[in-house]
Amino acid sequence: xxxxxxxxxxxxxxxxxxxxxxxxxxxxxxxxxxxxxxxxxxxxxxxxxxxxxxxxxxxxxxxxxxxxxxxxxxxxxxxxxxxxxxxxxxxxxxxxxxxxxxxxxxxxxxxx
Amino acid sequence: xxxxxxxxxxxxxxxxxxxxxxxxxxxxxxxxxxxxxxxxxxxxxxxxxxxxxxxxxxxxxxxxxxxxxxxxxxxxxxxxxxxxxxxxxxxxxxxxxxxxxxxxxxxxx
Numbered sequence: 001x002x003x004x005x006x007x008x009x010x011x012x013x014x015x016x017x018x019x020x021x022x023x024x025x026x027x028x029x030x031x032x033x034x035x036x037x038x039x040x041x042x043x044x045x046x047x048x049x050x051x052x053x054x055x056x057x058x059x060x061x062x063x064x065x066x067x068x069x070x071x072x073x074x075x076x077x078x079x080x081x082x083x084x085x086x087x088x089x090x091x092x093x094x095x096x097x098x099x100x101x102x103x104x105x106x107x108x109x110x111x112x
Numbered sequence: 113x114x115x116x117x118x119x120x121x122x123x124x125x126x127x128x129x130x131x132x133x134x135x136x137x138x139x140x141x142x143x144x145x146x147x148x149x150x151x152x153x154x155x156x157x158x159x160x161x162x163x164x165x166x167x168x169x170x171x172x173x174x175x176x177x178x179x180x181x182x183x184x185x186x187x188x189x190x191x192x193x194x195x196x197x198x199x200x201x202x203x204x205x206x207x208x209x210x211x212x213x214x215x216x217x218x219x220x221x
Contacts, residue, residue: 027165031206043198045208056208088142088154100145101209108153 002026006092008106013111016081021107023075023092032075033093033101034067036060043091049075082111115139116201116212124218131186133215135199142205144182146173149196149214158184158197189219 003094005024013019033047047057047067054067066078075094079086092104125131137144146159159166159173166173169177175182175220179220186193199212 033208035211037153042213043200043211045210048206048208050206055206058208091155093155095206100160103146103155103158105154106151 001101004092004094004104006090006103006107008107009105010108011095011110013051013082013109015084016109018078018080019082019109021079021090021092023094023104024073025075025092025094026096026102027073029096029099029102030057030095031095032069034077034097035091035093036088037084037091037106040089045089057103075104079109082109084111087111114213115123115210117170118197118199118212118215122216122218124220125189127190127219127221129189131175131189131193131217131219131220132138132213133184133199133217135182135184135212137180137182137201137210139201139203139210141177141201141203143202144175145200145202145209146182146184147198147200149198151195155198157166160202186217191219191221208216 007022032049035043037043045058047061048055068076089106091106093101095101119134143162148156170187172185196214196216198214200209202209
């Protein structure tokens with residue numbers, strides 16, 4: 001069964017550095033999402049992406065964040081100038097028409 | 113106020129018991145999702161429903177649109193069912209899904 005894959009599984013970075021989290025959605029899916037989960041908290045929506053543009057973003061998704069689909073297969077989340085409070089598990093998800101969400105295994109980001 | 117609430121927050125059951133997890137939401141929805149989050153963190157979709165009832169193996173999900181309430185039932189529970197079960201509301205088709213706080217289930221042999 002096709003899967004959403006995320007890399008890396010764990011990223012450690014220093015405060016102020018930029019990180020890029022990568023996702024390969026399922027190939028025929030059209031809708032893409034990033035969510036995050038701070039340790040011990042519920043999953044929070046960050047951004048949705050459709051037809052090569054952002055369709056919705058949360059209050060969390062400010063100028064520090066950006067998303068790209070650079071080559072038709074990858075879907076990336078860039079976090080500029082990371083802060084301690086950005087430490088979380090970041091999940092990528094994709095879905096096709098009429099299908100449920102398919103999640104990747106997540107990238108655990110640790111900002112020190 | 114959270115738009116999606118779940119009860120109970122934590123649940124411990126003996127193997128073989130029938131389990132019910134409840135979800136209530138305060139927004140209009142196009143679909144309601146039930147997901148399972150494993151101890152390692154991975155999230156798996158169990159059901160997506162907009163009306164009535166769905167069944168998959170020992171899992172049953174129901175929804176009452178008028179009452180804005182959904183339930184997830186697990187029959188003949190097993191230790192491998194131990195996980196966090198999350199209800200999530202999709203307000204507009206393919207838009208963001210709003211997650212509930214999750215119910216942590218532990219099934220004891």
